[in-house]
Amino acid sequence: MKKGILASALLVIFAAAPAMAGTHALLPAQADDMVPPSLQARSAGTRLTATSAAATRMHVERRPVSVSWPLAQDATLQAVPQAFSRSSREYWRDVSATELQQGLKLPLTAPGAIIRLSPGDQAVGKLDPASVRLQLGRQSLSAAAASSQVADTAQLHAAGMDVPAASMVMRLKPELGSGVATLQVASARGRYVVHVFEPQSPFAVTAQGNRDDLLLGEAVKVRVVLRDADRALPLSSVGGLLRAPDGSTTPLSFRRQADGSFTVDVRPHSIPTTPGLWEVHSFTQGTDSAGHEIRRDTTTVFAAAQPDARLSGLASTAVATDRGLDISLGVDAVSASRYAVSAVLYGRGADGRMVPAAFAQSANWLPAGKGQLTLHYDPHSLQGIGAPYELHDLRLQDQPAVGLLERRAVAMRFDTP
């Protein structure tokens, strides 16, 4: 792939002199495409300028850049993003020193649980494992006696696990079994986070959104499900919060569904200037068939962008002077920013099937109003394919906002440039 990369940092767009040109309308958006229904300019407080981006150490390029490179024609590409899902077998408790001194009840559903204790105030210093006791059933043991492994902050940091200072992690001996454990720390001071992870437990909670990206004004539906291996169990309660990229949080109200799962519709009200993803945190409780408590917390994420630009729907194709292919796409913007388009060019391969041929990306600073970005596919990219051509996975991004504004799985079909 390296051999065919075409790169021109400065003058690709303006120097291109198409020999022939054709105009095209983009194909109608499909159900899984993301297309802004309307545009929303950034307010003065949220507009991403070179100055504000610099405050967050964001590079804002002003020069046009366009590149392309060939792709393996036997590659299987997926133009529709898949929403992320992760099973959780862990939960967290925020507790006071008093609670720990008196004994904190921790429901354990399987042997071999891992328990982390992290003090809120690092000044309290390293916990002495000898002052930590665990009662499970009729056994009352020191942390050392109850654990098959104990690690301190230094050991965990050395291993790359970025726990807070003065943390302690212990893995309980499997022979202790499961049930409600009582964790007692006589020397506790201040507040602590107690993190319980049960890698051997059959009980897992999953939170999954119905999409992993959205535009301001749209919502993502998150569904939270508790499973015992492959069997769904009803949840007793679910609470949660939405964390924005700037760290601000909003409480969420989950609704119980007939099947025992819980759902929530999450709709960001504004997009902060801080780039990053949105997190939906779910704190759940349920019971097993014997009535024993199950606690699980889980997180899912999505991206959200302010739709300050969209593709106009018009495009033109032309044979470039290097005998490559130029595809110019109209862009309507209501905020000045650096916008980028990218797409995969497909064509008919030697065996008659439509195959991916090349990836191209082009970006430039555009003022508010009507603009244009041109994808340039170099001649190497066109080798081995012929008409008809298709433009797949067409995306429009606001680069300083790290925001995906529009994506279309199949955007264009054309026979001749």
Added chain:
Amino acid sequence: MLALALSCATAQAATTGVALVHGTGNQTDAYNDYWQSDMVEGVRNGLTDRSNLLVVNCDFNQYMWDDRAAGCLATQLTSFIQNRHIDRLVVITHSNGGNVMRWILSNPTWDARYPAIISRIVKVDAIAPSSAGTPLANAVMAGNVFESALGWLLGYKTDAVRQQQTGWMATYNQQYLLGTSGRPGLPVPFRDVVGTDVVSGLFSSQAYCGGYTQSVGLEITQNWLSSCSDGFIECSSASAAGTVWFRDTQRTGGSVLNHNQSRRACFGLPSILANDIRG
């Protein structure tokens, strides 16, 4: 039209350079603090001109796109390429350094310097890249959000750890990064070195290379991970982007490379990398 078609310079005729790109952390002396001399000098043996080696020092506590991360990396690579007249660059990354490098490869229009860098790169040897994140980041960040919501431990985690949560990397892999399953390929080969296990037995010589303290910690953290991991990165994450070059035991005579050992001179790794540079 000014479009520069770049061809691969041959290994014989070209000036070859190597850049070592560290993982998470704000490095000011990665030579000593991150890689250590035995590793760096072992890799340098693969160069005809031993001066053509760059040890990158950047702030990879930031998001990959931050100017202190990808921007810093671009600055140092550009200077290295220009000052040493490098036209055949082998980039060796470790851990999250692979994500920062992949940001540059995936977003070549983000910065006008990126295309010139990419045009010189012949391959990226990505050692233990956290391409799909790590459950260890989930574990510490989820707790942090819980804690942050209460306002008493706000912001003690870095953006780099936040970014390496599995959900974040899954989303960024679909939105902004290339080279994972179903996504367009990268413009240059991105070759994964995958660590598959951790050995920490007191009487095992394998446990001591790279530091026994680290190995004990890795044995603990592996509890959060699948059965195939290097103690920090699951094999599925390390092999999620690009192609697998090798799994540790295939080239080390049967020894596994835990996450610390894969940045140190353990089990012949520097020689493996040096030989690859010559090729």
